[in-house]
Amino acid sequence: MKGNNYRLIVDIRYYSQTIFIKYILTHSEYDKKRWKDDPYF
Numbered sequence: 896m897k898g899n900n901y902r903l904i905v906d907i908r909y910y911s912q913t914i915f916i917k918y919i920l921t922h923s924e925y926d927k928k929r930w931k932d933d934p935y936f
Contacts, residue, residue, distance in 0.1 A: 904930065 902925040904918040918930050 900921065902918075902920045902922060903916065904920070906915040906917055907913075908915070917935065920930065924930070
């Protein structure tokens with residue numbers, strides 16, 4: 896996304912053919928891995 900400056904984390908539900916966008920993060924935010932501690936993840 897945007898010149899490979901962002902990371903997109905999604906939840907794909909194949910049975911209902913639905914994609915949920917969970918996070919749009921910069922590379923530095925993604926590398927901190929705080930998003931993994933979110934109960935929504």
